[in-house]
């Protein structure tokens with residue numbers, strides 16, 4: 216690697232940015248807006264050095280050659296935003312207990328956490344199911360939570376289920392920490408009975424969903440905002456096909472269903488909005 220590159224900040228020209236935007240869109244569906252060169256530079260600077268690349272042109276040449284799948288995955292991973300916390304959008308979790316779990320008729324109940332980041336969302340679902348089962352013996356005896364994300368690195372963190380004191384303070388109270396976690400040298404570790412309902416899997420939402428099976432509920436929150444309208448519309452349409460009749464889709468509280476999505480009806484209850492697939 217040349218000396219200048221170890222010292223100098225990466226530069227992303229308008230032309231490189233254009234090519235990079237196209238790469239990211241093809242690889243993940245993520246759409247970068249105009250003028251986000253600074254974001255590319257700040258997210259990729261360290262990564263280029265790790266891969267002995269000195270500038271954007273070299274990176275783009277490597278990516279277009281398609282030989283280095285690890286580099287491709289690392290670049291996508293670096294460009295994702297993994298912000299999440301426990302019981303995010305609290306009304307959604309209340310609706311699981313007051314509406315959706317009581318409606319369940321199938322023995323086997325399957326929930327998909329479709330962009331699960333470091334695990335707080337699927338583990339919060341598992342905690343909610345645990346609480347429901349304690350109060351309703353014999354109900355929801357066979358529940359599976361499939362938690363997917365495009366990023367292998369973030370999924371490794373999620374599978375480990377160990378959180379710093381700071382991240383375990385975001386959305387949890389003392390009672391929940393005591394009930395659902397062991398203390399750990401690094402903070403807190405999710406207990407096995409909560410972990411055991413969750414199966415983590417690497418999965419890109421722009422790919423075919425057929426291999427995942429059918430679901431009663433899908434959480435697809437705070438990820439569609441990164442996609443252009445056509446990709447968002449396509450993902451929502453395909454989700455309607457893998458939901459069982461009458462199944463529910465959860466979007467983030469600041470997200471909305473595109474007007475053109477006719478497969479769902481809106482349900483607004485107890486401060487939360489969810490979408491039921493039409494029968």
Ligand SMILES: C[S@@+](CC[C@H](N)C(=O)[O-])C[C@H]1O[C@@H](n2cnc3c(N)ncnc32)[C@H](O)[C@@H]1O
Pocket residue numbers: 243244245295296297298299300303329330331332333336363364365366369418419420421435436437438441467
């Ligand atoms: C902001 S987090 C949302 C986490 C959680 N759903 C929540 O609402 O707290 C967005 C997640 O989407 C993932 N992601 C981005 N593009 C994706 C794609 N094409 N397929 C699957 N996951 C993707 C990112 O890796 C990141 O972990």
